[in-house]
Amino acid sequence: MPTLAIVLIAIIAVLHLYICWFEMFAWESRGPKVFRSFPKGLFAQTKPMAANQGLYNAFLAAGLIWSLLIGDADWAGNVALFFLGCVTIAGVYGAATVSRSIAYVQTVPAVLAIAAVLFG
Incomplete structure (x- = not known):
């Protein structure tokens, strides 16, 4: 995985x-x-x-950390994308039902990390 993706995933894992x-x-x-x-x-x-x-949230963090520990780049990317997708969906739902600020704290970083995994 690209370095930017790894850094973003690590930050999101720590956040969770x-x-x-x-x-x-x-x-x-x-x-x-x-x-x-x-x-x-x-x-x-x-x-x-x-x-x-x-x-x-601990499960989300664990999945993201797991994705950083997988040796096979394809599998690591797939696992990261799954858990980042979960974070994105949770962020969208939280922003719609609790506070719009959740979109900025949770959804935006996850979408950026997805882009870094896919296009990095």
């Missing part, structure tokens, strides 16, 4: 590890600071749901 940590372990402490428009009482009630979402 951060999201995993945030949703699984810091939802009640950091959540109210990040999502200021949500009622504070909502965070304790939604902690199990957020932790579940965090686990899904």
